[in-house]
Every structure is written in structure tokens, then in C-alpha cells.
Amino acid sequence: MSSPDVPESVAVNREVWTRSNEKWGDAHALAAWQQEEIGWGTWHVPESQVLVLPALEGLDVVELGCGVAYFSAWLARRGARPTGVDPTPAQLQSARRCQRETGIEFPLVDGYGERVPLPDAAFDLVLSEYGASIWAEPYRWIPEAARLLRPGGRLVFLCNSTLALLCSPDTGSVEDHLLRPQFGMHRFDWRSDNDGIAFGLSHGEWIRLLREHGFEILKLVEIQAPADAETHEFYDYVPAEWARRWPCEDVWAARLR
Amino acid sequence: MGEAVAVRRRVGGTAAISRAERGSVAANVAQWTETNAEFTDGAAERDWNDPELKWGVFGIPESEVGCLGDVAGLDVVELGCGTAFTSARLARRGARPVGVDPTPAQLATARRMQRQSGIEFPLVEAPGESVPLPAASFDLVLSDYGASLWADPYKWIPEAARLLRPGGRLVFLTNSQLAHLTLPEEDVTPGSMLQRALYGMWRTKWPAYPGIEYHLSHGEWIRVLRENGFAIDALHELRPGDDAVDHTYYYAHPVEWARRWPAEEIWEAHLR
Numbered sequence: 385m386s387s388p389d390v391p392e393s394v395a396v397n398r399e400v401w402t403r404s405n406e407k408w409g410d411a412h413a414l415a416a417w418q419q420e421e422i423g424w425g426t427w428h429v430p431e432s433q434v435l436v437l438p439a440l441e442g443l444d445v446v447e448l449g450c451g452v453a454y455f456s457a458w459l460a461r462r463g464a465r466p467t468g469v470d471p472t473p474a475q476l477q478s479a480r481r482c483q484r485e486t487g488i489e490f491p492l493v494d495g496y497g498e499r500v501p502l503p504d505a506a507f508d509l510v511l512s513e514y515g516a517s518i519w520a521e522p523y524r525w526i527p528e529a530a531r532l533l534r535p536g537g538r539l540v541f542l543c544n545s546t547l548a549l550l551c552s553p554d555t556g557s558v559e560d561h562l563l564r565p566q567f568g569m570h571r572f573d574w575r576s577d578n579d580g581i582a583f584g585l586s587h588g589e590w591i592r593l594l595r596e597h598g599f600e601i602l603k604l605v606e607i608q609a610p611a612d613a614e615t616h617e618f619y620d621y622v623p624a625e626w627a628r629r630w631p632c633e634d635v636w637a638a639r640l641r
Numbered sequence: 642m643g644e645a646v647a648v649r650r651r652v653g654g655t656a657a658i659s660r661a662e663r664g665s666v667a668a669n670v671a672q673w674t675e676t677n678a679e680f681t682d683g684a685a686e687r688d689w690n691d692p693e694l695k696w697g698v699f700g701i702p703e704s705e706v707g708c709l710g711d712v713a714g715l716d717v718v719e720l721g722c723g724t725a726f727t728s729a730r731l732a733r734r735g736a737r738p739v740g741v742d743p744t745p746a747q748l749a750t751a752r753r754m755q756r757q758s759g760i761e762f763p764l765v766e767a768p769g770e771s772v773p774l775p776a777a778s779f780d781l782v783l784s785d786y787g788a789s790l791w792a793d794p795y796k797w798i799p800e801a802a803r804l805l806r807p808g809g810r811l812v813f814l815t816n817s818q819l820a821h822l823t824l825p826e827e828d829v830t831p832g833s834m835l836q837r838a839l840y841g842m843w844r845t846k847w848p849a850y851p852g853i854e855y856h857l858s859h860g861e862w863i864r865v866l867r868e869n870g871f872a873i874d875a876l877h878e879l880r881p882g883d884d885a886v887d888h889t890y891y892y893a894h895p896v897e898w899a900r901r902w903p904a905e906e907i908w909e910a911h912l913r
Contacts, residue, residue, distance in 0.1 A: 547819075547839070550902075562833040565901035566819065567880050587859045588876040588906070601873040604860040608840055629838035630822075634860075 393581035394496045400580040401472040408618045410478045416454035417482045425633040427609045436637040440464040443508040448497040449515020453479035471496040497525035510539045517541035530597040533640045545631040549584040599638035606631035665853035666768040669791045672852035673744040680890045682750045688726035689754045697905040698888040699881035708909045712736040715780040720769040721787015725751035743768040769797035782811045789813035802869040805912045817903040821856045871910035878903035
């Protein structure tokens with residue numbers, strides 16, 4: 385990308401996700417596509433418990449930071465018309481392979497959440513699960529989500545919980561105490577831990593930002609790891625034991641007025 | 642007198658107690674009768690004479706927070722008004738407040754201050770869970786460390802909705818979620834350690850005090866507010882200014898802590 389407008393994080397994160405896709409994402413993409421149930425986050429907590437999605441049949445959906453696009457595939461199977469957007473070509477390639485293997489086809493767009501090359505007011509649902517919701521600059525992608533939605537459209541995103549970010553050291557697993565101040569939280573540079581540049585806000589600031597861009601707050605679901613959950617074999621920075629006591633993931637649902 | 646009181650009391654609460662343990666109103670009346678004798682009665686004159694609207698233990702000015710707007714001409718009910726100095730400040734701005742509190746000792750202090758100041762408004766003895774006032778008769782329900790902390794939210798939030806006219810606003814301040822998670826059981830200064838799980842937070846009791854407090858996670862506040870017909874307008878996570886100092890009496894979280902993490906938060910909502 386040559387535009388001076390492209391955030392530094394886009395290139396950094398593309399590199400991280402290219403590597404991650406090679407180590408884990410590509411090999412597990414098809415199994416994720418074939419999962420029957422819609423589930424959220426590390427613990428795959430079923431949508432039937434989280435209850436943040438509208439009726440999906442016939443909805444135009446854009447997934448910001450779709451990765452290998454398993455979430456879009458789940459929505460397509462339920463009658464939605466998804467478009468997957470991601471800045472990492474390697475992940476989009478994995479997604480295209482899964483499309484060929486499953487016969488579930490939908491548009492995939494090489495783009496990043498801060499500036500999405502899709503028209504205004506063209507979608508009923510903007511979705512992001514560990515996508516733009518953590519890897520894109522919120523002061524740019526939330527206005528993009530508002531632009532992409534039709535009036536009354538819904539925004540649903542899963543991100544690292546505010547609490548988990550406050551309890552995360554620069555390297556290694558989340559701890560049981562606050563390691564960084566909440567005031568001023570915004571950008572998290574995990575490059576010293578071989579990871580990307582992520583973003584996160586306090587709950588008050590998410591509410592302020594969403595409302596500033598015309599959203600009505602519907603829900604904040606603080607995801608709890610189920611009693612029988614085990615620490616994820618690849619995404620292991622949050623131990624299951626921690627996530628049974630405190631949310632490691634927040635799901636926000638909002639509606640454009 | 643208030644500034645010189647030697648006894649200090651923490652604002653936050655701790656251990657969860659069983660649902661079977663009822664009677665939080667009586668427990669809180671006992672606690673606030675004691676607190677009134679130790680602190681709030683002595684502080685009432687200073688608090689009533691100070692016209693500035695301020696929030697929380699660090700006295701953050703409403704002019705910085707901006708969650709009330711113009712209150713002139715509004716019918717306001719304050720749930721858990723204590724000695725009612727906030728209602729008095731609203732009355733000075735042209736609002737028509739009604740103060741509600743379950744603790745007779747604090748209402749007696751409030752009445753004394755009304756006589757002394759000439760600022761008069763109704764005072765009603767009742768808990769936030771069951772308010773003997775008519776439906777749809779207020780424009781603003783306010784609670785500053787009142788029902789917001791000491792009443793059961795599953796009962797007082799529906800009461801707030803009942804009391805408000807359509808479009809009416811609810812503004813309340815309570816301990817922040819993070820303050821509650823980090824407050825130790827022992828009577829020591831809180832640090833950064835998470836002392837208890839977020840899941841299941843609701844009714845809590847501090848072992849050294851009779852009072853019973855209520856805390857919800859942010860997600861649960863949003864859920865209960867929306868369930869009762871409210872739209873969420875803001876969550877103000879308060880940070881004390883550079884000139885703020887530790888409170889002389891309420892010391893749940895020291896000012897140094899509160900500059901890094903919010904010790905108090907204000908929810909702002911309106912009835913749809």
C-alpha cells in the first residue's frame with residue numbers, strides 16, 4: 385500500500401496474520417467452515433446463548449477482518465449474503481480454497497477496516513470477531529461501520545475484554561492483576577511478543593464512540609469460558625481458569641439509528 | 642467537624658453473601674445511622690453551603706462531567722439522598738427535587754439544613770426498592786452513592802423507570818466495576834490484584850460493617866437498564882483532577898489509584 389493514510393498497524397498485522405495462517409489458520413480453516421453451530425470467540429460459546437445476531441435470512445452482511453472467513457460461511461449457510469473483508473491475502477486465499485471445497489461462495493475483498501472499499505448504506509449487519517474489532521483503529525473503523533450500514537442496521541463485534549487488556553503483560557499470558565492504567569488505553573503494541581498492533585478501549589469510551597457515530601447500545605456480553613473449557617492449544621494467552629472468573633472477550637451489539 | 646473525624650470508612654464492599662440473607666434495608670439504615678453520627682451530619686452544613694454540583698469522593702465538578710445538563714424546571718427525585726445536599730444544589734438551580742432515603746437520622750439532618758438554609762423540598766423516608774411516589778411524575782431520577790450502591794438494582798431500576806415520564810433521564814454514580822474487583826476483604830489499601838470474580842457479582846457485604854451493597858458488571862447494567870426500557874446514553878468513568886486529594890472519611894480507593902483506573906462511574910440513560 386502506498387497511501388500515506390494506511391495505518392502502520394495494517395502492514396504489521398498483515399505480516400503477523402500471514403505467519404499465523406501458515407502455522408494454524410490455514411490448516412484449521414476447513415474444519416471451522418464445517419462447524420454447524422455459530423459460536424463466539426476462543427471458547428466457541430454458542431450464539432444461542434450470546435444472542436446478539438438478528439434474524440439472518442436475506443441480510444446483507446459485511447465481516448470486517450474476516451480472516452479465513454468461517455464466520456461469514458456460517459452466516460451464508462443461514463441465508464445471509466456475506467462479504468468478507470480482510471487485509472491479509474494469505475487468509476483470503478485460505479478462504480477461497482474453503483469456498484471451492486464447500487461450495488459456499490460469497491465475495492472476498494482485500495481491504496482493511498479503517499477504509500473499506502464498499503459502498504455506503506449497503507449492509508444490514510456489520511460483523512467483526514477478532515477482526516477489525518481488535519486490529520483496526522477504532523476511531524476509524526467505527527465510523528466506517530456506520531457508513532456501511534443502512535439505517536436500523538446492526539453492528540456486532542467481539543474484542544479482547546477491557547479487563548483482559550489491562551491484565552496483559554507485554555509478553556506472556558494474562559495475569560490476575562491490573563498491569564496497565566485504564567485511562568488513556570487505546571493502542572497495544574505486542575510486537576515484542578511476536579504479535580501485532582492491537583487496539584482496545586474502556587467500556588465508557590466504546591459507548592461514547594458508538595453513540596457519537598449514531599449507534600444505540602443494545603448489549604455488552606462479557607463472555608465466560610464454559611465449565612469444561614480447556615485453554616486453547618494455539619490462542620493460549622488466556623488460561624481457561626482465568627476466563628471462568630473474568631471475561632477475556634467482550635461482545636458489543638449496537639444499532640444504527 | 643466533618644474534616645476532623647478520625648474514623649474512616651471504606652465505600653466499597655466485598656464478600657458475596659447468600660440470597661437467603663435478606664433485610665439489606667435495615668442493615669443499611671443501621672450503617673448510615675452510624676455514618677451520619679460519625680461524618681455526614683457534621684459535614685452537612687459545609688455540603689449544603691457549597692453550591693457547586695460535584696460527583697463522588699473526589700468532588701469532580703459536574704461542569705467537567707456534563708451528565709446533568711440544565712435542570713431548571715425539572716421534577717427530580719434523588720434515590721438515597723442521605724443529607725440531601727445534592728438535591729439542595731439542584732434546587733438552587735431551579736429544579737424541584739424530592740429527596741428519598743431510608744435512614745431517618747440522615748433525613749433529620751436534611752430537615753435541619755432546610756430550616757437553616759431556607760431551601761425547602763419534600764423529603765420521603767423510603768428505600769430505593771419501593772418508593773411511595775406516583776408513576777410518571779419525574780423528569781430526572783438521580784442517585785449519587787445512594788440507591789445506586791445500597792439498593793438492589795433488580796428492584797430499584799424498575800422503580801426508576803416507573804417514576805420517570807417518557808423521555809425522562811436516569812443518572813447514577815456508584816463504585817466502578819474495577820474498584821469492586823480490586824477491593825480487598827482486609828481493611829487495607831487496594832492495589833492492582835483482582836480480589837474476586839466478575840461473574841456472579843451482585844449482593845456484597847463488607848465483614849466489618851453491617852451494610853449491604855450491590856454491584857453489577859457493565860454488561861449486566863446495560864442488560865437490566867434496557868430490560869426496563871432505558872436507552873444507554875453514557876458511562877462516565879471518572880478520573881480525579883490534578884488537585885484532588887484523598888477523602889478524609891471515604892477512602893475505598895486512594896487518589897493515586899483513581900488516577901490510573903476509574904474508582905467511580907456514572908451511568909446516564911433515558912427512558913425510551
